[in-house]
Amino acid sequence: MYNFNFEPVFAGFDQLLLGAWLTIQLSVAAMIIGLIVSIACAAGKTSGIAPLRWIIDAYIEIIRNTPFLVQIFFIFFGLPSLGIFLTPNSAALVALVVNFGAYGTEIIRAGIESIQKGQIEAGTALGLSKLQVFRYIIMKPALRTVYPSLTSQFIYLMLTSSVVSAISADDLAAAGNNLQSQTFASFEVYIVITIMYLVMSVGFSTIFSAIEKAAFKYPLSR
């Protein structure tokens, strides 16, 4: 019978907590930048300029049909041959932003397309500028509509970010790998880390639904 030994895991628990904090920082940063990329791409895709739409479509299809691990290998190992050198941590951030951007674009595009044309025309008729129409008439209700998909995509991003440990970027999974090689208590380390990821994803979805309740109090229709 195997004897579980959790003592070394809890002795190195501060390392794991630091790792969890790095994972949170990395995923939040990737989400914020990725959201900007998504909004820009969704705006480009719905702009009606054909070549722009083709480029964005190609980007989305390539990212959504290849594994994240291969994307991060390509960015970290492949880009230096084009003269672009990235540290593991910045390569991880770039890869997560590029990955989230593709999924986020499709989510936000769906939100933009749910806005009725009459609303946009009404906004223009009221004398709002193009930017104002985009900001207040299109984006605000669109973001509300797609809020649930965006938040579950964020949690998926946080879970995916564990893969960045494969290029030795700093995060929770990497902290676990280090602790595992120091203590040889592999199973114990990974079970604790898995529980930490579970706690983070439950925690984030609780926070997101609290934000939803606070931010979207105004009525949707009469």
Add this chain to the structure above:
Amino acid sequence: MPLIRPFGINEFWIIVLAAQWTIALSAIAFAGGGIGGLLIALLRVSDAKWPRLIATGFIRVFQGTPLLMQLFLVFFGMNILGFAINPWLAATVALTLHASAFLGEIWRGCIEAVPPGQREAATALGLRYYNRMRYIVLPQALKIAVAPTVGFLVQLIKGTSLAAIIGFTELTRQGQIINNATFSPFMVFGTVAAVYFVLCWPLSVLARRMELRFSRATAR
């Protein structure tokens, strides 16, 4: 013999042929996950409380933790249970469990999308659980389930790349090996990505078409 060999046509074919392991792993995990997923979905829509709670817990755990950690846990957990370390078996078991949870959740939604009147009518006609599910509910749920299931298959194929991290030589791991020998990461990982794209893109397009056709067919 030079230490670093160039990336040539042989290296290209070694990578392309490694896709067979990715396909095999995906196929086994999908088949196993199909059986497990059906079980989870049925437990999840059960009238009894405990089966429902167990299925919900199973789904929550697998959807709330990274696939990489699931692979590590099965990999090291099998060692604890007395099995020899075997990346092939570990990857198969982990991906099967992962697919069971995701397919279970997808199919639960499809079963619940069948109008409740169908089940009630079947019960009124005297059909017991097995016949009700087998002849009334599941065939109707199947129609709804096809498109999202194909969509999940794409996610599963991409997920098999993580088996490379525990040392199973499939497409991505073969890419790493070739990259260590040729040191032309741009070509190697570009090729690996292209092979995944060739596997996944047709399925993505198929899923999207089926979804569109289904939403047209059911639109009132």
